[in-house]
Amino acid sequence: MxxxxxxxxxxxxxxxxxxxxxxxxxxxxQLIALDQVSLTLKxxxxxxxxxxxxxxxxxxxxxxxxxxxxxxxxxxxxxxVQTIASPRDAQRHGIGMVYQHxxxxxxxxxxxxxxxxxxxxxxxxDWKAEYEVLNAFMETAPFKLPLSAIVAQLAAGxxxxxxxxxxxxxxxxxxxxxxxxxxxxxxxxxxxxxLIRQEVVAGHLSVLLIxxxxxxxxxxxxxxxxxxxxxxxxxxxxxxxTIADMAEMMMGEKRDPQKVEKTVHPDPTPVLQxxxxxxxxxxxxxxxxxxxxxxNSGEIVGIAGISGNGQRELVEVLAGQRIATAGQVLVxxxxxxxxxxEMFKHRVFVLPEEPLKNACxxxxxxxxxxxxxxxxRSPQAKGWMLLxxxxxxxxxxxxxxxxxxxxxxxxxxxxxxxxxxxxxxxARELSSDHINLLIAANPCxxxxxxxxxxxxxxxxxxxxxxxxxxxxxxxxxELLKLSDRILVISEGKFAYESPIATADxxxxxxxxxxx
Amino acid sequence: xxxxxxxxxxxxxxSIPIAALIFSLFLFGLFCAAAGANxxxxxxxxxxxxxxxxxxxxxxxxxxxxxxxxxxxxxxxARLGLVIIGNEGALVMGGIAAIAAGLSVAGSAPALVVxxxxxxxxxxxxxxxxxxxxxxxxxxxxxxTISSLLMNYIAIAILNHLVGGPMRDPTSxxxxxxxxxxxxxxxxxxxxxxxxxxxxxxxxxxxxAYYLIQRTTFGFAARTAGGNVKAARIAGLPVxxxxxxxxxxxxxxxxxxxxxxxAAVHGRANESLNANYGYAGILVAFIARHNPIAASVxxxxxxxxxxxxxxxxxxxxxxxxxxxxxxxxVFLVVLYSESLYGRFAIFKEPEAPSLPPPSATLAV
Numbered sequence: 001m002x003x004x005x006x007x008x009x010x011x012x013x014x015x016x017x018x019x020x021x022x023x024x025x026x027x028x029x030q031l032i033a034l035d036q037v038s039l040t041l042k043x044x045x046x047x048x049x050x051x052x053x054x055x056x057x058x059x060x061x062x063x064x065x066x067x068x069x070x071x072x073x074x075x076x077x078x079x080x081v082q083t084i085a086s087p088r089d090a091q092r093h094g095i096g097m098v099y100q101h102x103x104x105x106x107x108x109x110x111x112x113x114x115x116x117x118x119x120x121x122x123x124x125x126d127w128k129a130e131y132e133v134l135n136a137f138m139e140t141a142p143f144k145l146p147l148s149a150i151v152a153q154l155a156a157g158x159x160x161x162x163x164x165x166x167x168x169x170x171x172x173x174x175x176x177x178x179x180x181x182x183x184x185x186x187x188x189x190x191x192x193x194x195l196i197r198q199e200v201v202a203g204h205l206s207v208l209l210i211x212x213x214x215x216x217x218x219x220x221x222x223x224x225x226x227x228x229x230x231x232x233x234x235x236x237x238x239x240x241x242t243i244a245d246m247a248e249m250m251m252g253e254k255r256d257p258q259k260v261e262k263t264v265h266p267d268p269t270p271v272l273q274x275x276x277x278x279x280x281x282x283x284x285x286x287x288x289x290x291x292x293x294x295x296n297s298g299e300i301v302g303i304a305g306i307s308g309n310g311q312r313e314l315v316e317v318l319a320g321q322r323i324a325t326a327g328q329v330l331v332x333x334x335x336x337x338x339x340x341x342e343m344f345k346h347r348v349f350v351l352p353e354e355p356l357k358n359a360c361x362x363x364x365x366x367x368x369x370x371x372x373x374x375x376x377r378s379p380q381a382k383g384w385m386l387l388x389x390x391x392x393x394x395x396x397x398x399x400x401x402x403x404x405x406x407x408x409x410x411x412x413x414x415x416x417x418x419x420x421x422x423x424x425x426x427a428r429e430l431s432s433d434h435i436n437l438l439i440a441a442n443p444c445x446x447x448x449x450x451x452x453x454x455x456x457x458x459x460x461x462x463x464x465x466x467x468x469x470x471x472x473x474x475x476x477x478e479l480l481k482l483s484d485r486i487l488v489i490s491e492g493k494f495a496y497e498s499p500i501a502t503a504d505x506x507x508x509x510x511x512x513x514x515x
Numbered sequence: 516x517x518x519x520x521x522x523x524x525x526x527x528x529x530s531i532p533i534a535a536l537i538f539s540l541f542l543f544g545l546f547c548a549a550a551g552a553n554x555x556x557x558x559x560x561x562x563x564x565x566x567x568x569x570x571x572x573x574x575x576x577x578x579x580x581x582x583x584x585x586x587x588x589x590x591x592x593a594r595l596g597l598v599i600i601g602n603e604g605a606l607v608m609g610g611i612a613a614i615a616a617g618l619s620v621a622g623s624a625p626a627l628v629v630x631x632x633x634x635x636x637x638x639x640x641x642x643x644x645x646x647x648x649x650x651x652x653x654x655x656x657x658x659x660t661i662s663s664l665l666m667n668y669i670a671i672a673i674l675n676h677l678v679g680g681p682m683r684d685p686t687s688x689x690x691x692x693x694x695x696x697x698x699x700x701x702x703x704x705x706x707x708x709x710x711x712x713x714x715x716x717x718x719x720x721x722x723x724a725y726y727l728i729q730r731t732t733f734g735f736a737a738r739t740a741g742g743n744v745k746a747a748r749i750a751g752l753p754v755x756x757x758x759x760x761x762x763x764x765x766x767x768x769x770x771x772x773x774x775x776x777x778a779a780v781h782g783r784a785n786e787s788l789n790a791n792y793g794y795a796g797i798l799v800a801f802i803a804r805h806n807p808i809a810a811s812v813x814x815x816x817x818x819x820x821x822x823x824x825x826x827x828x829x830x831x832x833x834x835x836x837x838x839x840x841x842x843x844x845v846f847l848v849v850l851y852s853e854s855l856y857g858r859f860a861i862f863k864e865p866e867a868p869s870l871p872p873p874s875a876t877l878a879v
């Protein structure tokens with residue numbers, strides 16, 4: 001059997017199968033991640049799955065790919081019900097997935113990576129025969145890559161092409177692309193999606209694209225399905241829908257900001273000034289490209305945005321975890337580089353996201369973690385010596401006030417539950433009675449209703465004391481409830497700014513989606 | 516307060532290394548049997564040579580002194596998450612600096628002053644040597660394990676160059692050496708023993724190191740940065756300065772070991788300085804789980820094993836390198852045993868009875 005011949009034959013012969021997801025539900029313990037969602041991917045169409053963070057998009061495709069077993073509901077191929085027990089099963093049905101991050105081996109060549117990705121490889125590889133097959137495959141492929149090139153030397157766009165080529169090489173007929181363009185420049189993204197679009201139009205492929213970006217959806221996609229909070233929120237043909245329609249499906253009905261007690265501050269002074277800050281992602285691509293922002297005393301400034309648009313990097317710069325490549329930050333009019341001395345002088349506190357990863361030392365005790373900001377000054381230290389009694393007493397006090405559930409102050413903080421780790425950080429950052437600037441990033445992520453309410457009231461109370469608060473969140477309701485002013489960050493820039501009273505909900509949605 | 520969580524953890528930290536040592540003794544026994552010796556005779560000989568008599572035990576202590584100091588060169592940076600194995604190089608550099616400083620003031624100053632000057636020189640030289648490793652790590656992201664290992668070879672080459680050339684005493688014929696320091700300036704023995712004061716240096720420095728890490732703000736900052744760099748940065752701690760400072764301190768402990776060897780044992784610098792105390796110090800640090808107090812105890816144990824090398828040769832006809840086989844086995848087994856922490860139910864805190872979630876009472 002000659003695989004090359006087979007590839008070209010199957011390409012000519014049949015359309016991809018129709019994929020139907022019917023009433024799929026996936027429950028993780030108490031949490032319903034996916035609730036009775038249905039979706040139809042017609043043969044030879046480019047279909048987009050839209051939704052905010054946590055809407056259930058990834059859960060849905062992971063069920064289709066066999067990573068998860070759905071609690072109920074079924075997957076049908078050409079009206080035939082099939083069980084997909086593993087990703088290998090999915091491949092057998094011709095479904096392949098391309099992930100956000102590259103899965104090729106950087107030190108190996110394109111040819112080696114292609115051969116490697118087959119599930120059933122022989123123990124011995126006949127490279128001469130393989131190269132013949134691969135060359136024939138490249139002839140018919142929508143994009144060409146040099147087979148002998150080392151993957152590490154390819155540009156990001158080419159690496160993403162290789163990921164897609166792998167799926168074509170495996171003869172996948174249905175391609176699931178999970179935000180494939182998040183690591184690409186807009187030019188590279190358009191090229192890759194354009195070439196895939198050609199394959200779809202030619203009837204070789206069906207594509208299910210997970211995306212946040214309306215620009216890509218309107219340019220390349222035929223149909224959309226929208227999820228919101230784990231539920232089906234709408235679907236339709238792109239040509240019949242406006243961007244405003246799609247934004248409304250994603251965000252839901254316009255919600256009036258919840259009323260909260262806010263005191264007005266007569267003479268606000270600028271506390272935090274961000275001037276032309278640029279910063280890179282971990283992979284060296286630019287994440288923030290020149291943002292300017294002022295936060296005044298007694299004001300909560302909210303930053304909305306879909307994750308991955310630079311907000312994490314911005315918070316890291318302000319928290320001292322990342323070095324800005326250009327620009328400067330002023331606090332109280334003085335240059336701020338997030339040194340310990342400056343933090344103490346200007347009374348800057350941070351509630352970062354993922355507190356165990358970002359703000360705690362897992363193997364150190366609760367008491368030690370609570371003392372992270374104060375251990376080197378009186379009363380917890382005398383000169384160089386740590387004084388354990390005041391550290392312990394302060395910890396006991398905070399454990400009581402903030403109701404941290406821990407066996408003892410000496411328990412390693414990693415033994416605590418997520419909510420209690422969060423409380424530990426909250427206790428450390430909010431207990432000081434002279435906060436001047438608070439930077440909070442997704443402070444309520446993963447917490448239950450009562451805890452969220454509690455954190456919101458703490459943040460508001462802080463603001464009413466005259467503290468300047470920068471609140472970065474992926475939860476729009478939270479921002480609408482707490483903020484005095486709201487901004488939207490998209491692709492490393494502020495795309496929208498408005499006082500909360502006059503904020504236009506639809507415009508926020510469009511700016512978030514990069515339009 | 517000694518809670519149940521604490522004693523279980525301590526018990527685990529003590530039991531696992533001891534079990535590892537016993538298992539490596541067993542493996543070593545197999546090796547000896549394969550080499551044609553009776554394993555139990557070997558164990559007996561090691562015990563006798565190391566701890567069997569006051570005379571033997573003093574020998575052990577003399578060897579333990581530099582081990583205590585060199586072990587800190589690995590143990591201190593480990594608290595910051597760094598794996599440094601440049602102990603031998605720092606010891607050698609400390610020894611060279613100590614002899615150079617000692618020779619320049621000997622004769623014109625009282626013995627105590629000469630010794631203090633030598634100690635300071637050794638501390639500075641060793642500290643700067645490993646401090647360079649820390650700086651390379653922080654500013655250029657050079658892997659500290661590799662750079663510190665390679666710097667050992669540089670240090671040994673510098674030693675050979677200096678004692679064979681610029682610092683050579685022309686009377687040292689078959690073993691090129693520096694000029695000796697006068698006997699009057701050498702580090703003396705602790706009264707009523709043959710053990711030199713270096714042992715006291717070792718014990719005192721280990722205690723200081725323990726306090727530095729556990730009881731000072733510096734140690735707290737270092738442990739924070741070692742446990743989670745992101746948390747350290749959010750607290751504004753100067754991670755780079757901490758890295759270089761702790762590397763300096765680590766190197767200075769090993770440098771002091773070099774000074775002790777020169778000032779108390781050899782009286783001069785020559786190739787005897789590089790007698791593997793640095794490498795054995797890495798082993799001590801790992802067995803002691805980077806706890807300086809435990810390191811001083813482990814150093815005595817390992818000093819005993821090292822002291823037994825010549826006995827094995829004389830009594831059982833085994834090559835004296837046999838003890839290095841044992842040392843290597845101990846190292847492998849101890850490194851393996853690191854993977855056993857948290858695996859045994861007996862060391863785990865029993866599950867606390869679950870209380871209602873506090874969030875219910877938290878709503879404001």
